[in-house]
Amino acid sequence: MAGTGTEEHPHGADRLCEAGDRVYSRAVRRGRVPRRDADQVPCLLDLALLHPDPDDMDWLVPTSPQEVMTRLLRGLYEDVSASQRRVGTAVAAYEWYAGLGGSAPSGEGSAIRVLEGLSRIQAAMDEATEACTREVLTVQPGGIRREDELAEGLHRALTLRGRGVHMRDLYTHVARHGQGLLNYLELMGDAVEARSLDEVIDRLILFDRTVAFIPANTDRTVALELRHPALVGYLVTVFERLWRLAIPLTAPLPDTRIEGISHREQSIAALLAEGHQDAVIAERLGISVRTCRAHIARLSETLGAASRTQLGVRIAQVGLDGPQEPVDLTQVTVPGQGSRTGR
Structure with missing residues (x-):
């Protein structure tokens, strides 16, 4: 045959x-x-x-x-x-x-099931949505969410809200700038609670702490459906720890306490200090490489750094590679140079 x-x-x-x-x-x-x-x-x-x-x-x-x-x-x-x-x-x-x-x-x-193709992933998600009665936890990486992505999940979210299911969503800080997300959260009201971090793990969706979905390839055309209690419990723990560190979308991002340096530039500085390249930093923070490089240029200007090596030194001197303390940039110098004033 x-x-x-x-x-x-x-x-x-x-x-x-x-x-x-x-x-x-x-x-x-x-x-x-x-x-x-x-x-x-x-x-x-x-x-x-x-x-x-x-x-x-x-x-x-x-x-x-x-x-x-x-x-x-x-x-x-x-x-x-x-x-x-x-x-x-x-x-x-x-x-x-x-x-x-x-x-x-x-x-x-059935503890781990491989779902190949968007239609099968969608069918499995719809089945889990139908069975869900209490709680949904999600991690949404990347930057500003596209309107079509939000619209695709809206019918599922409205179905869950109608049954009294509570949802908690984790985003990157960049997602705060998307009007579509703000409209979605306003529509969902108290049914959805959202927080953000500089960077989050890859996409994760948990239903009633009994079944989880995670991507199995980079373009998300293959997914894993997890029902093993130990695996699901581990993912719940990861989510809860990230949730405690995250900032509610209704609250402003904390000030860096360094004049002329934004919260995002602080995040970029920390990743630069870890030795990451521009493309990696951009992916982890949910921004384009071009935007990332523009922030690095402003960071260099503010810190008075003429090269990447010098920028690394300045980042360490002002403490952007660790917990923030109030710093007076006028008192920070690069070896071999005089004091520079930050703008």
């Missing part, structure tokens, strides 16, 4: 084609199969009976027969009177497959 799409495999998860039956049965027996084994049976991936192994993307692991059965029955019962025979077939088929799996630990296959 040389199928390349679902049109050549016209069946559901309850009645596999011969080739699909062989590959899925082998996967259940062995725990996983090479990805190439599924090249001729795309139906197994389309029906989510196989999915990538999070430890090795060249292998596919089977969705547990119990999980498949639960998902299948959920759809069948919506029209149970017209699906009696399909339910019976599904039960018989997956009792057989479950027997092939031996004594594998229950639920192990």
Whole structure:
């Protein structure tokens, strides 16, 4: 069989084609199969009976027969009177497959699930939204959020607000300048609490502290759905510690206490002191490289530095590489130069 799409495999998860039956049965027996084994049976991936192994993307692991059965029955019962025979077939088929799996630990296959493609990620997120009853925690990296991103998540947020779910969102300080975000927060009212930091971790979404979603590649077309209690608990702890350090969006950013140096320039100075390049600093703070370099130029001018090496010395002298204390720039000198006055 040389199928390349679902049109050549016209069946559901309850009645596999011969080739699909062989590959899925082998996967259940062995725990996983090479990805190439599924090249001729795309139906197994389309029906989510196989999915990538999070430890090795060249292998596919089977969705547990119990999980498949639960998902299948959920759809069948919506029209149970017209699906009696399909339910019976599904039960018989997956009792057989479950027997092939031996004594594998229950639920192990669903603790980490790889979601390939934006449509599958969206479907999983919608399912988690529907099941959520108490709390959503999110980390939103990058700079000013685009209007289309905010609009995409608005329907989900409104659904959660309608059920009394409380949401807490973490952004970078740069996101404060986006009017779209301010409009979104005003619309959501008390249902959403937002804070910001100089830099945050990569995107994270937690529902009811039981399921988490994180990106698995740089363009976010692959995601991991995590349900392992230890992993989810660890991510909750990370979020809570960042939350305590963050500043509410309703509060102003703290003054650097150094005349002529903004809060953002202070953040850039600290990252420069750690030895990071412009592109890395820009990505971590959610700004463009061009904007980052403009801030570095102003920082150099304010501190009276004529080179990057001299700038590093000046940053250390005025204490921008650590906790801030009131500093009089007129009293700070660069070795071999006289005192300079900051503007």
